[in-house]
Amino acid sequence: MDKRVADLASAVAPIADGASVMIGGFGSSGIPYGLIDALLAQGAGGLTVISNNAGAGETGIAKLLKAGRLAKVICSYPRTPGSIWFERRYEAGEIELEVVPQGTLAERIRAAGAGLGGFFTPTAYGTRLAEGKETRVIDGRGYVFEAPLHADFALLRAERGDRWGNLSFHATARNFNPVMATAARHAIAEVRHLSDAPLDPERVVTPGIFVQSVVEYGVRP
Amino acid sequence: MKALNDNELAARVARDIPDGAYVNLGIGKPTNVSAHVPDDREVIYHSENGILGVGPTPAAGTEDLELIDASKRYITMAPGAAFFEHSTSFAMMRGGHIDIAVLGAYQVAENGDLANWATLDETYPPAVGGAMDLVAGVPTIFVMMRHVNRDGSPKLLKACTYPLTGLGVVSRVYSDLAVLDVTPEGFRLVELAPGNSLDEVQSLTDARILT
Numbered sequence: 074m075d076k077r078v079a080d081l082a083s084a085v086a087p088i089a090d091g092a093s094v095m096i097g098g099f100g101s102s103g104i105p106y107g108l109i110d111a112l113l114a115q116g117a118g119g120l121t122v123i124s125n126n127a128g129a130g131e132t133g134i135a136k137l138l139k140a141g142r143l144a145k146v147i148c149s150y151p152r153t154p155g156s157i158w159f160e161r162r163y164e165a166g167e168i169e170l171e172v173v174p175q176g177t178l179a180e181r182i183r184a185a186g187a188g189l190g191g192f193f194t195p196t197a198y199g200t201r202l203a204e205g206k207e208t209r210v211i212d213g214r215g216y217v218f219e220a221p222l223h224a225d226f227a228l229l230r231a232e233r234g235d236r237w238g239n240l241s242f243h244a245t246a247r248n249f250n251p252v253m254a255t256a257a258r259h260a261i262a263e264v265r266h267l268s269d270a271p272l273d274p275e276r277v278v279t280p281g282i283f284v285q286s287v288v289e290y291g292v293r294p
Numbered sequence: 295m296k297a298l299n300d301n302e303l304a305a306r307v308a309r310d311i312p313d314g315a316y317v318n319l320g321i322g323k324p325t326n327v328s329a330h331v332p333d334d335r336e337v338i339y340h341s342e343n344g345i346l347g348v349g350p351t352p353a354a355g356t357e358d359l360e361l362i363d364a365s366k367r368y369i370t371m372a373p374g375a376a377f378f379e380h381s382t383s384f385a386m387m388r389g390g391h392i393d394i395a396v397l398g399a400y401q402v403a404e405n406g407d408l409a410n411w412a413t414l415d416e417t418y419p420p421a422v423g424g425a426m427d428l429v430a431g432v433p434t435i436f437v438m439m440r441h442v443n444r445d446g447s448p449k450l451l452k453a454c455t456y457p458l459t460g461l462g463v464v465s466r467v468y469s470d471l472a473v474l475d476v477t478p479e480g481f482r483l484v485e486l487a488p489g490n491s492l493d494e495v496q497s498l499t500d501a502r503i504l505t
Contacts, residue, residue, distance in 0.1 A: 084325070098361055099343040099362075099364075100343065100364075100366035101359065101362070101366065102343070102359070102360045102361075102362050124358070147495075149422055149424070150419075150421045150422070150423040151419050151421055152364070152418075152419050153421075159419065160419060162356065163419045164372050164417060168421060168458035171423075172419075172420050172422055173424040174422050174423075174425075174427050175342065175380075175384065175422070175423050175427060176342075176387060176424060176427030177384075177389055177426075177427070178383030179380040179381040179383075179384050179422075180381055182381075183381040189421045192368040194388065194430070195388065195430040195431070196426045196427045196430040196431075197426045197430075198359060198430070198446065198461070199456045199458065199460075199461040200457065200459065200460070200461075201412070201424065201458070203425065210397075222447065234295070237296040240484075242377070243360050243389075244345075244358060244360045244361040244377060245341075245343050245344045245345055245360060245362055245377065246360040246363055247344050247377055247378070247379050248343050248344050248379065248380050249379070249380045250379070252379055252380055252381050261325075278379070293359065293360070
């Protein structure tokens with residue numbers, strides 16, 4: 074078994090127009106910048122991106138927004154200082170936005186990866202974000218039903234990987250990356266160090282079964 | 295009327311953070327609270343992007359670009375820190391494991407309703423982040439806010455007019471003019487900021503303040 078691919082372009086080649094793509098990262102940490110740049114160069118459009126943020130400045134997801142490649146963004150916090158490309162596309166009505174509470178976003182992704190049909194959460198009960206959703210009172214407390222969130226692809230950033238697809242992370246760059254690996258039909262990881270030797274099993278955070286391809290990208294933002 | 299400045303307000307909130315607490319500080323002003331908690335209290339700060347044990351700001355030149363808090367500020371690790379992924383991080387919040395969260399607010403109602411994620415401006419993209427998860431699961435929610443808006447209109451109301459973050463979730467409000475508990479009967483005065491009278495503060499508050 075060898076999940077290593079030669080370069081970023083080969084790694085993102087299977088992503089077609091209209092695909093749904095999870096992208097790891099929070100703020101500027103744990104974002105697969107190399108894979109995003111390769112996806113931009115590859116040219117796929119009409120994409121649905123699932124990510125916590127919607128990019129800032131001219132980097133990461135903001136590059137895809139600027140180039141008009143995204144049809145929809147599912148995220149918890151699109152509005153960060155410098156998120157000008159999201160704001161422009163949103164104000165012009167050129168992009169669909171689904172705002173999901175951050176923990177609900179993570180748990181919907183987890184449910185998809187774990188083979189669950191959804192879950193009831195107290196988050197957002199009684200608020201605008203629960204409108205139109207099934208609710209249930211359990212032991213006197215209100216809960217909202219949330220459906221699993223799958224994706225065709227996940228673009229991930231990890232510190233280390235091996236040919237089996239095992240991944241380990243650095244500091245707060247972990248964030249959404251491990252859970253997104255579980256929920257995509259095809260998870261692609263860019264790793265700062267691609268190790269010839271197997272990773273220490275005690276240090277593996279994402280087991281290789283969740284990862285379809287690994288590519289080395291040594292740049293740390 | 296004499297309003298506390300941001301540092302004085304952060305210091306006032308910090309007085310009520312007990313030794314041994316697990317605390318989440320919301321983005322913006324609440325992140326300054328930890329700097330005012332006395333060194334003889336060991337408080338473990340959680341940041342939802344995947345760390346328990348947020349330490350002080352790093353010295354210039356020693357920042358780790360992949361070690362940040364939820365405000366996207368560079369941080370350090372406190373002794374005993376741990377990293378984890380997002381679904382675990384939100385299990386800590388929603389599952390009732392965090393003791394206290396300190397959040398900002400656009401509006402708080404006398405029944406404890408909180409509005410802090412969206413305004414009535416539909417052209418502006420809403421951004422909820424982790425606020426709804428925090429208020430759903432953390433038993434004690436402290437709100438830290440200016441008592442009134444820039445135009446002088448009240449933020450402490452009989453009922454919120456902005457979209458809600460959570461219903462009946464606020465425990466206590468720390469404004470620049472007063473500390474108020476949310477009780478079943480409404481806002482109850484804990485203390486006035488030095489140099490203010492109850493009449494003045496009441497005149498800047500839509501809801502009634504009980505004493």
